[in-house]
Structures are given as C-alpha cells and as structure tokens.
Amino acid sequence: MKTNIRQKYNNLLQRFIRLFSLSSVAFVLTACYGCPYSEYEVEGQGYGENSEPLEDMQVVVRTFNDLGYERPDTIYTDKAGYYHTDYGITSFGGDCIEVVVHDPDGIYASDSVHIGSGKMKVEDQDSWSTYYSMRQDFRLEKKETK
Numbered sequence: 001m002k003t004n005i006r007q008k009y010n011n012l013l014q015r016f017i018r019l020f021s022l023s024s025v026a027f028v029l030t031a032c033y034g035c036p037y038s039e040y041e042v043e044g045q046g047y048g049e050n051s052e053p054l055e056d057m058q059v060v061v062r063t064f065n066d067l068g069y070e071r072p073d074t075i076y077t078d079k080a081g082y083y084h085t086d087y088g089i090t091s092f093g094g095d096c097i098e099v100v101v102h103d104p105d106g107i108y109a110s111d112s113v114h115i116g117s118g119k120m121k122v123e124d125q126d127s128w129s130t131y132y133s134m135r136q137d138f139r140l141e142k143k144e145t146k
Contacts, residue, residue, distance in 0.1 A: 038131075044136040046139075047081055055077055058103070
C-alpha cells in the first residue's frame, strides 16, 4: 500500500515537472527569439466628387487575419486630403488590410476597401518580419439629401 501511494506521488510529481519544463522552454524561446511580425505603411488621399481634397476625414486602418481585426490605427486627412500611417503589429500573418474613410460631419458617404497582402508592395522581408507598403486613394460622394 505504501509503495502504491509513493508511485502515485512520483507520477504526479513527474507530470508537474514536465508541464513546467515545457512552459519554460516555450517562454525562453519566445523571449530569446521573439515573435514574427509585420509592419504596414499605408498612405493615400481623399477627394470629393469634383476632385477637391477633403480635409479632416477619419481614416481607420487595421489588419485582419483568421483571429479577427487587430490594433486599428485612426488618423485624419490634412488640408491636401493626404493621410499616412506606419505601424507594426505582432502577428502570425496579417492576411488583409482594411482601410475605412468616414466623414465625421456626415456630408460624405463612408467608403472602405480590403486589400490582401498579395496586392501590397513588400519593401523588406526577412525570416521574422515583413514590411508592406501601399497607397489607397478615395473619392467620396456626398450623401443624398432626403
């Protein structure tokens, strides 16, 4: 009976040690080598129906992968209608970028586009990181008045 209890105790202790040994190895590998990541540079201009630049349009840029949207970045267009963002994200592959342009004043209708990584320009790439760049211009139409 005593050896049976001792054997169960030893088995439990071995499982406990194995659990923390694997966790420790995973932590050390992540701490030493990091996680793959991507950086995205997105720029463009917002125009009205008559090609006039639109100032103060809200632009939301976010990556999308199998887990959903990650870390959106909200910026606004300048006097020339220009916007630009450059950000990095820890990810195992951002499959798509979504760019949404919205008029906070409600004069213009919102517009959006999904762009797959295959359509983005790869500026730099190594085994752990990829740097994408893209340009997306928008022509917004005025909302219909009722």
